[in-house]
Amino acid sequence: MWLLWPSWRSFRNASRSRDGRGAARYLLFGLLGLGFMTAGFLGARWLFQGFLQVEFLAELLIRRVLGMVLMFFSGLLVFSSLIGAFSWFYLADDLPLLVTSPIDVRRLFIARLLGNWVQSSWMMLVFALPLVAGCGPTLGAPPWFYPALALTMLPFTFVCCALGTSLAIVLAFFMPARRTQDVLVVLAVLAFLVVYLAVRLAEPERFLDPEGFDRLVTLIADLKTGQSAFFPGEWLVSGIFGVLRDERPSAAGLPVLVLFSAAPALAYLGAGLASVLYFRSYSHSQEGRAETSEGRLSRLVALFGLGRRRAAEYTDDPIVALRRRDSRIFFRTMSQWTQLLLIAALVLVYVFNFRHFRTLLDAGQVGPTFLFFLNFLLGGFVTVTLAARFLYPAISLEGRAVWSLQSAPIDPTTLLEAKLRWGFVPLVLVSLTLTVSSAVLAGTPPLGLLGIGLLSASTTWALSGLAVGLGGAEPQFHEPNPARIASGVGGVVFMLLGMAYLVAVTALLVSPVGGLTTFATTGFVPSAGRLFLQTGLFVGFLGLTVLTHWLPTRLAARKLREI
Amino acid sequence: MLRLDSVCKRYGDFVAVDDLSLHIAPGRLFGLLGPNGAGKTTTMKMVAGLVAPTSGRIEVGGLDVKTAPLEVKARIGYVPDRPNLYERLTAREYMYFIAGLYRMQKAVVLPRTDELLGLFGLGHRRDALIEGFSHGMKQRLVMASVLLHEPSLLIVDEPMVGLDPRGIRLLKEVLRAQTRELGRTVVFSTHTLIDAEELCDEVAIIHRGRIVAQGAPRDLMAGEGEARARLEEVFMQLTADDETGLSPLGNAD
Numbered sequence: 001m002w003l004l005w006p007s008w009r010s011f012r013n014a015s016r017s018r019d020g021r022g023a024a025r026y027l028l029f030g031l032l033g034l035g036f037m038t039a040g041f042l043g044a045r046w047l048f049q050g051f052l053q054v055e056f057l058a059e060l061l062i063r064r065v066l067g068m069v070l071m072f073f074s075g076l077l078v079f080s081s082l083i084g085a086f087s088w089f090y091l092a093d094d095l096p097l098l099v100t101s102p103i104d105v106r107r108l109f110i111a112r113l114l115g116n117w118v119q120s121s122w123m124m125l126v127f128a129l130p131l132v133a134g135c136g137p138t139l140g141a142p143p144w145f146y147p148a149l150a151l152t153m154l155p156f157t158f159v160c161c162a163l164g165t166s167l168a169i170v171l172a173f174f175m176p177a178r179r180t181q182d183v184l185v186v187l188a189v190l191a192f193l194v195v196y197l198a199v200r201l202a203e204p205e206r207f208l209d210p211e212g213f214d215r216l217v218t219l220i221a222d223l224k225t226g227q228s229a230f231f232p233g234e235w236l237v238s239g240i241f242g243v244l245r246d247e248r249p250s251a252a253g254l255p256v257l258v259l260f261s262a263a264p265a266l267a268y269l270g271a272g273l274a275s276v277l278y279f280r281s282y283s284h285s286q287e288g289r290a291e292t293s294e295g296r297l298s299r300l301v302a303l304f305g306l307g308r309r310r311a312a313e314y315t316d317d318p319i320v321a322l323r324r325r326d327s328r329i330f331f332r333t334m335s336q337w338t339q340l341l342l343i344a345a346l347v348l349v350y351v352f353n354f355r356h357f358r359t360l361l362d363a364g365q366v367g368p369t370f371l372f373f374l375n376f377l378l379g380g381f382v383t384v385t386l387a388a389r390f391l392y393p394a395i396s397l398e399g400r401a402v403w404s405l406q407s408a409p410i411d412p413t414t415l416l417e418a419k420l421r422w423g424f425v426p427l428v429l430v431s432l433t434l435t436v437s438s439a440v441l442a443g444t445p446p447l448g449l450l451g452i453g454l455l456s457a458s459t460t461w462a463l464s465g466l467a468v469g470l471g472g473a474e475p476q477f478h479e480p481n482p483a484r485i486a487s488g489v490g491g492v493v494f495m496l497l498g499m500a501y502l503v504a505v506t507a508l509l510v511s512p513v514g515g516l517t518t519f520a521t522t523g524f525v526p527s528a529g530r531l532f533l534q535t536g537l538f539v540g541f542l543g544l545t546v547l548t549h550w551l552p553t554r555l556a557a558r559k560l561r562e563i
Numbered sequence: 564m565l566r567l568d569s570v571c572k573r574y575g576d577f578v579a580v581d582d583l584s585l586h587i588a589p590g591r592l593f594g595l596l597g598p599n600g601a602g603k604t605t606t607m608k609m610v611a612g613l614v615a616p617t618s619g620r621i622e623v624g625g626l627d628v629k630t631a632p633l634e635v636k637a638r639i640g641y642v643p644d645r646p647n648l649y650e651r652l653t654a655r656e657y658m659y660f661i662a663g664l665y666r667m668q669k670a671v672v673l674p675r676t677d678e679l680l681g682l683f684g685l686g687h688r689r690d691a692l693i694e695g696f697s698h699g700m701k702q703r704l705v706m707a708s709v710l711l712h713e714p715s716l717l718i719v720d721e722p723m724v725g726l727d728p729r730g731i732r733l734l735k736e737v738l739r740a741q742t743r744e745l746g747r748t749v750v751f752s753t754h755t756l757i758d759a760e761e762l763c764d765e766v767a768i769i770h771r772g773r774i775v776a777q778g779a780p781r782d783l784m785a786g787e788g789e790a791r792a793r794l795e796e797v798f799m800q801l802t803a804d805d806e807t808g809l810s811p812l813g814n815a816d
Contacts, residue, residue: 325652329652332692333651400647403613409637411633
């Protein structure tokens with residue numbers, strides 16, 4: 001446990017640092033987590049209660065669904081533990097200290113496994129625990145069932161983590177750790193893309209209508225998922241049903257006992273494996289370290305001209321120099337450009353989904369103005385999310401090399417301008433693709449397409465300024481991980497402000513857009529007073545948009561000058 | 564070339580630099596010496612415009628760092644104590660990037676980049692990513708990049724750290740050439756007192772944010788007779804109340 005002490009102290013010190021802001025951040029995320037868990041529990045309870053409609057199959061269905069849920073989460077956990085293990089065992093900065101210390105490899109393995117387990121499992125517990133617990137009310141579970149379930153989930157997650165970690169030790173024996181990790185991440189993103197598109201093309205929402213329910217029931221009942229006696233999820237499910245159905249003690253207790261004994265057994269086996277393989281694979285990982293961005297995948301990206309090394313490409317314009325540098329670094333950083341695959345999936349899923357609103361429009365259930373703003377808001381929320389992930393961390397990602405900019409004769413406004421130009425162009429392209437193509441699929445007339453296009457472009461401009469500005473006002477040059485920067489307090493504040501801005505824009509433009517739509521379809525001209533009000537609201541929108549872009553960037557420039 | 568008048572820097576209650584005044588003439592090779600935490604790096608960062616002084620005035624070539632920061636930065640070349648660079652750029656891309664920030668002419672930048680990378684022994688790795696470089700190579704790349712725009716004042720923080728003997732010798736030659744042949748001013752900090760003795764026209768010993776001694780190394784050493792025959796002895800006496808409590812072996816109190 002002593003080997004975990006530095007991690008624990010670092011966590012504690014970070015949570016106490018910066019005038020209690022660390023604690024406030026954990027509180028905020030704690031509350032968000034609780035909100036997610038409650039929503040997950042209520043959703044699962046609603047689903048399981050629905051199964052009671054088919055009395056004779058209800059228990060079987062619940063069992064199958066639980067098996068599927070646990071199968072999905074255990075797969076996810078094994079994978080995240082596998083990826084995490086490469087960092088914990090081969091790439092972490094403190095490894096040279098630990099490996100050169102007189103520590104038995106088995107002890108090192110157990111300590112790092114525990115660290116990896118905590119890091120990989122907490123999120124799965126937040127999502128999976130309420131889903132599994134959702135079966136409790138349907139099966140008439142007593143109150144003690146819920147804490148007992150939470151306790152039983154711990155060895156379940158540990159077993160998955162131990163499997164993933166041991167697999168990483170074996171893989172790193174054959175290939176340098178960093179390269180293996182990079183390849184696996186890309187494969188996982190591609191697998192996600194394929195699975196998601198397959199699910200979308202199957203249109204699962206058709207099962208939600210009453211006629212489709214029978215087909216859903218048949219489908220789930222036919223599924224054999226999670227029924228293997230060697231699958232830890234099956235031990236957990238058997239334990240749950242054994243306890244709740246008051247079966248024989250062996251039927252109830254044995255699976256849980258197997259789960260609790262499998263956890264230390266796997267840790268022991270993993271430690272044995274590590275004692276044989278670890279040193280050689282650690283040595284191997286050092287050989288691959290210098291080739292981080294020189295790998296085959298990066299060369300593949302370079303084939304498409306992205307981030308390639310062009311010998312004589314020089315510019316004396318600092319903004320262009322900054323933009324070129326950012327593009328090169330982006331496409332040479334695998335964890336960054338692989339996110340583009342996810343964005344592609346997101347755009348496809350969004351557009352596929354939005355065409356269903358056409359049906360509502362045709363049925364007269366919603367009007368064109370409603371659809372216009374629904375498209376704007378949904379597309380806007382996606383834009384806010386992307387801006388949080390890519391633009392908000394832009395200044396912070398200068399990292400420890402920021403001294404080279406601070407000591408150069410450029411004003412912070414140059415840096416901000418470069419970041420804005422670099423981020424705005426791709427973001428507005430994604431935003432326009434989302435909203436305009438959705439509007440085309442929903443049968444929006446040309447004037448509507450022009451309107452949604454202009455609105456998306458102007459709000460994306462405002463959101464870009466907000467993201468880069470807020471990110472620059474509170475830069476975190478010490479944090480190299482953009483995902484962590486985006487998920488910090490500042491990132492959450494940006495998302496809340498961005499969404500509030502979109503809602504405010506909607507409130508300001510509903511009347512002018514409605515008036516314009518009515519005029520375009522019926523030729524009706526509103527009264528002079530109403531026209532004046534609508535013009536005022538439109539001017540208000542323009543003012544709000546300019547301020548949303550301008551104020552945060554000015555604030556950031558001032559803060560950056562002070563640093 | 565460089566003038567500091569009553570410069571102070573406070574971080575809350577902690578005084579990093581305390582009423583520090585200094586004047587360095589053009590063409591001088593000036594050494595800043597002092598124990599860890601004495602205020603050397605903070606002073607250098609204030610001159611380079613990375614840290615704002617709490618009070619006082621800093622002038623570079625007659626320009627105030629506070630009122631004309633960009634003009635001052637255009638005249639300065641700053642080398643930090645740790646060579647943090649953009650790891651996923653190549654050496655040449657990094658050089659071009661820095662030159663772009665100074666708006667240098669392409670016709671000057673291209674040959675000068677090759678010349679400087681060659682001078683610092685990086686010519687054969689100019690198209691390799693920086694992430695594969697050793698600490699010493701990164702340090703040399705930073706040195707090469709700051710010389711691109713031919714600054715009239717070079718500020719170099721702990722330049723010898725992490726360099727191999729060949730790298731140290733090269734660096735000494737470059738620093739000497741900058742002052743003796745090109746007439747530029749160099750301010751550098753070091754803990755290697757023999758290097759300061761060998762290189763510097765003038766040194767200042769900073770202790771607890773204040774200058775406790777200043778002058779040519781020879782003058783400082785000669786000031787107190789035989790007992791202070793080396794700069795190291797001067798340093799040890801002047802910083803004897805260093806809070807780290809470290810003392811030379813066999814001389815512990």
